[in-house]
Amino acid sequence: MGLASKTRIGRLLTVFALPVDDPELARSQLAAFSKQIPLLYAILTINALGLAATHLATAPPLLTIGVPLCLCVACCLRGIYWLRLDVSALTCHQAVGSLRTTMRLVGLLGAAFTAWSLSLYPYGDVLAQCHVAFYMSITVISCILCLMHLRGAALLLTAIVVTPFTIFFICTGDLVLIAIAVNLVLVTCGLIAMMMRNYNDFAGLIRSRKILLDRQQEMQILSDENHRLAYLDVLTGLPNRRSFLARLDETIVAAALGPMRFAVALLDLDGFKSVNDVQGHAAGDELLVQIGRRLEGLATRKAFVARLGGDEFGVILTDFGSDSDIIAFGQEMLGLLRAPCLVKETMVAIAGSIGVAIYPEAGLTAEDLFERADYALYYVKQTQKGQVVIFSENHEDIVRRNGRIEQALRRADLEQELEMVYQPIIDTMTNRVLAFEALARWHSPDIGQVNPQIFLPIAERRQLIGQVTETLLAKALQAAKPWPRHVTLCFNLSACDVMSPATMAAVQRIVLASGIEPSRVEFEITETAAMEDFTQVVTSIGQLRDLGARIALDDFGSGFSSLGRLLLLRVDKIKIDKSFVSEIGHSRTAPSIIRSVVGLCEDLGIDCVVEGVETEFQRAILQGLGCRSMQGYLFSKPISSSNLAALLVEDGRATKARPRIPVTLP
Numbered sequence: 001m002g003l004a005s006k007t008r009i010g011r012l013l014t015v016f017a018l019p020v021d022d023p024e025l026a027r028s029q030l031a032a033f034s035k036q037i038p039l040l041y042a043i044l045t046i047n048a049l050g051l052a053a054t055h056l057a058t059a060p061p062l063l064t065i066g067v068p069l070c071l072c073v074a075c076c077l078r079g080i081y082w083l084r085l086d087v088s089a090l091t092c093h094q095a096v097g098s099l100r101t102t103m104r105l106v107g108l109l110g111a112a113f114t115a116w117s118l119s120l121y122p123y124g125d126v127l128a129q130c131h132v133a134f135y136m137s138i139t140v141i142s143c144i145l146c147l148m149h150l151r152g153a154a155l156l157l158t159a160i161v162v163t164p165f166t167i168f169f170i171c172t173g174d175l176v177l178i179a180i181a182v183n184l185v186l187v188t189c190g191l192i193a194m195m196m197r198n199y200n201d202f203a204g205l206i207r208s209r210k211i212l213l214d215r216q217q218e219m220q221i222l223s224d225e226n227h228r229l230a231y232l233d234v235l236t237g238l239p240n241r242r243s244f245l246a247r248l249d250e251t252i253v254a255a256a257l258g259p260m261r262f263a264v265a266l267l268d269l270d271g272f273k274s275v276n277d278v279q280g281h282a283a284g285d286e287l288l289v290q291i292g293r294r295l296e297g298l299a300t301r302k303a304f305v306a307r308l309g310g311d312e313f314g315v316i317l318t319d320f321g322s323d324s325d326i327i328a329f330g331q332e333m334l335g336l337l338r339a340p341c342l343v344k345e346t347m348v349a350i351a352g353s354i355g356v357a358i359y360p361e362a363g364l365t366a367e368d369l370f371e372r373a374d375y376a377l378y379y380v381k382q383t384q385k386g387q388v389v390i391f392s393e394n395h396e397d398i399v400r401r402n403g404r405i406e407q408a409l410r411r412a413d414l415e416q417e418l419e420m421v422y423q424p425i426i427d428t429m430t431n432r433v434l435a436f437e438a439l440a441r442w443h444s445p446d447i448g449q450v451n452p453q454i455f456l457p458i459a460e461r462r463q464l465i466g467q468v469t470e471t472l473l474a475k476a477l478q479a480a481k482p483w484p485r486h487v488t489l490c491f492n493l494s495a496c497d498v499m500s501p502a503t504m505a506a507v508q509r510i511v512l513a514s515g516i517e518p519s520r521v522e523f524e525i526t527e528t529a530a531m532e533d534f535t536q537v538v539t540s541i542g543q544l545r546d547l548g549a550r551i552a553l554d555d556f557g558s559g560f561s562s563l564g565r566l567l568l569l570r571v572d573k574i575k576i577d578k579s580f581v582s583e584i585g586h587s588r589t590a591p592s593i594i595r596s597v598v599g600l601c602e603d604l605g606i607d608c609v610v611e612g613v614e615t616e617f618q619r620a621i622l623q624g625l626g627c628r629s630m631q632g633y634l635f636s637k638p639i640s641s642s643n644l645a646a647l648l649v650e651d652g653r654a655t656k657a658r659p660r661i662p663v664t665l666p
C-alpha cells in the first residue's frame with residue numbers, strides 16, 4: 001500500500017477518533033448529546049416493539065418476544081443511566097471514558113438491532129417486509145440525528161446498519177425494496193454531510209469558547225495580581241498603606257455596629273536613616289525586609305500589621321483586655337526590633353517608638369485616629385524614644401504648639417531674632433571667670449520668647465538647626481572677640497550638627513573667619529540617641545580638634561553617655577550634669593558618683609566642670625568632693641553680652657574676689 005493511500009486511510013480513521021487531546025470538546029460533546037440519548041433509546045424501544053408486534057403472529061417467539069425484550073431492556077437501562085447522569089460532575093478523563101463506552105455500545109446495539117430486524121424479514125407478507133425496511137431506515141435516520149454531536153458514533157452506526165441493509169435489500173431483487181435501499185443510502189449520505197458540517201461548527205464553537213474562557217481566566221489572574229500588588233508593599237510583602245486604610249475603615253464600621261474598642265498603633269524606626277545614609281539604600285531595603293518578616297510574625301486575626309511607607313509601620317489591634325495589653329503588645333513589637341539584624345555582613349542595631357490611638361476615645365474616624373496616633377508617636381519620639389505611648393489630649397497640645405513654633409521658625413529672621421546670653425564658668429579656688437558658655441535665646445515677633453529646649457529640638461527635626469547653629473556661632477564669636485585671652489568661649493553643638501558634615505565644615509569656616517584663636521573656643525557636645533553614627537561623631541570631633549578647638553562632653557551622666565564611649569571620644573572636658581548637683585543632700589549616690597567622675601577626670605588628665613550649682617551648701621560639698629570649676633545660678637544667671645563686659649572689668653579688677661554679679665535664684 002502506498003504512503004499516500006495510507007495517509008488517506010489515516011485521515012479517514014480520524015473521523016472516528018475521540019477528542020482525547022481536547023478534553024474540553026469531549027465534555028461539551030457529552031453534555032450536548034447526553035440530552036439526546038434518552039430520546040434515542042426511547043425511539044429504538046418503541047420502534048422495536050412496533051416491529052415485534054407486526055410479526056408476532058408469523059415469526060417464532062424468540063424473534064418476536066425474547067430478542068426484542070432483551071434489546072429493549074438494555075435500551076431502557078441505558079436510557080435511565082443517561083437520565084440520571086450528571087455530566088457536569090464528570091472529569092475530562094471520565095467524559096472521554098464515557099464517550100468510548102457509548103461508541104462501543106452504538107456498534108454493539110447497532111449490529112444487534114440490524115441482525116434482529118433482518119432476521120424477521122423472511123416471516124411476514126410483503127407489507128410486513130416493507131415494515132422491516134421502513135423500520136430500519138427511519139430508526140437509523142433518527143439515531144444518526146440523535147448522535148449528531150458524536151461524529152464517530154454516528155458514522156459507525158451508519159456503516160453498521162446501512163451497509164448490510166443495502167446489500168440485503170438489493171439482493172432480494174425486489175424493485176421497491178431496492179429503491180428503498182437506494183433512498184436510504186442517499187438520505188444518510190446527505191445527513192452525514194450535514195452532520196460533518198455541524199460537527200465542525202460545533203467543535204469550532206467549543207474551541208473558540210475555550211480560547212475565550214482561557215483569555216478571561218488570564219485577565220482574571222492579571223487583575224487579581226494587580227489588586228494584590230495595589231494592596232501589598234512590594235518590598236516587605238506586608239499589606240501597604242492603602243490596605244491599612246481600607247482595613248481601618250472596615251474596623252470602624254464593625255466597631256460602630258457593636259460596642260468595640262480597637263487600637264491604631266504607629267511604629268517608627270529609630271536609627272533607620274543612618275543605616276540608609278551610611279550603608280546605602282540596598283542595606284536599608286534589606287533591613288526593612290528583615291523587620292517586615294519579624295513584624296509579620298506578630299500579625300494574627302486580631303493584629304493587622306502593615307508597612308505605611310519609609311520606616312513607618314502600622315498595626316490595627318482589635319482584641320485586647322485593657323490598655324496595658326496594648327502597651328504589652330507594643331513592647332513585644334519593640335523587643336522584636338531590638339534584636340540585631342545582619343545586613344550586608346554588618347550587625348545593625350535598630351529600635352523603634354510607638355504611638356497609639358484608641359477607638360472611640362481618641363476619635364471616631366480614620367483621619368482622627370491616624371492623626372492622634374501620629375501625635376502620640378511624635379510625642380514619644382521627643383520624650384521617651386524607644387517606648388509605647390497611648391494618645392492623650394496633652395500630646396495634641398504639644399504637637400499643635402510645636403507646629404506653630406516650626407512655622408514661626410521657618411519665617412524667622414534668624415540674624416535679628418536670635419540672641420546669645422552668656423553664663424560664666426568659675427574657678428572656685430580663685431573666683432575668676434574661666435569661660436563663658438553661650439546659650440541661645442529666641443524672641444519671635446509672632447509668638448514671643450521661646451525656650452531653647454523647645455525651639456532647638458524643633459529646629460533639629462525640621463533640618464533648620466544648621467542655619468541656627470551657624471548664626472549663633474557667628475554671634476558668639478563676635479561677642480567673644482574683646483574678652484581677655486584666658487577666657488574661653490563655650491559653644492553648644494547639637495547632635496544633628498555633629499552628624500552633619502556640611503554643618504561641621506561651616507563651623508570650621510566660621511571659626512577661622514572670626515579671627516579668634518580656635519584654642520579659645522570649646523565646643524560642648526551632648527551624647528544623645530541622635531548620634532546614630534558613632535564614626536561620624538568621632539570624625540567631627542577630630543576635625544574640631546585639628547582646628548585647635550577644645551571639646552567638652554556636656555550633661556555627663558544624664559543618660560546616654562557611657563564610659564566606654566568617653567574614652568573613644570578623646571574629649572578635653574567633662575561637664576557633670578546638673579541633676580547630680582540637685583541630688584546632693586538628698587541621695588548618697590550622687591556625691592559618690594561625682595567623686596568618681598572627678599577622680600576619673602584626674603586620671604585621664606581632662607578638665608571637669610559641675611553645672612547647676614545654685615547654693616553655697618552645694619558649692620561647699622562639691623569643693624569637698626574635689627570639684628574646682630563650677631557653673632550655676634549661684635555665680636551668675638546667663639547674662640547679655642553688654643552685662644558681661646561689666647562683669648569682666650570687675651573680674652579683672654578684683655582677681656581674688658568672687659564676681660559680684662546680681663544673682664537671682666529661680
Ligand code: C2E
Nearest residue numbers: 439440452453472492493494612613614631632633634638
Ligand atoms: P545646657 O547646655 O546644659 O545649658 C545649661 C542650661 O542650664 C542652660 O539652660 C542654663 O540656663 C541652665 N542653668 C545654668 N545654671 C543653672 C542652675 O544653677 N540651675 C538650673 N536649674 N539651671 C541652670 P538654657 O539656657 O535654657 O539651655 C537649655 C539647653 O538648651 C542647654 O543645656 C543646651 O542643651 C541647649 N542650648 C542652649 N543654647 C544652645 C545653643 O546655642 N546651641 C545648642 N545646640 N544648644 C543650646
Ligand code: CA
Nearest residue numbers: 437492524554
Ligand atoms: Ca552646655
Ligand code: CA
Nearest residue numbers: 554555575611
Ligand atoms: Ca549641660
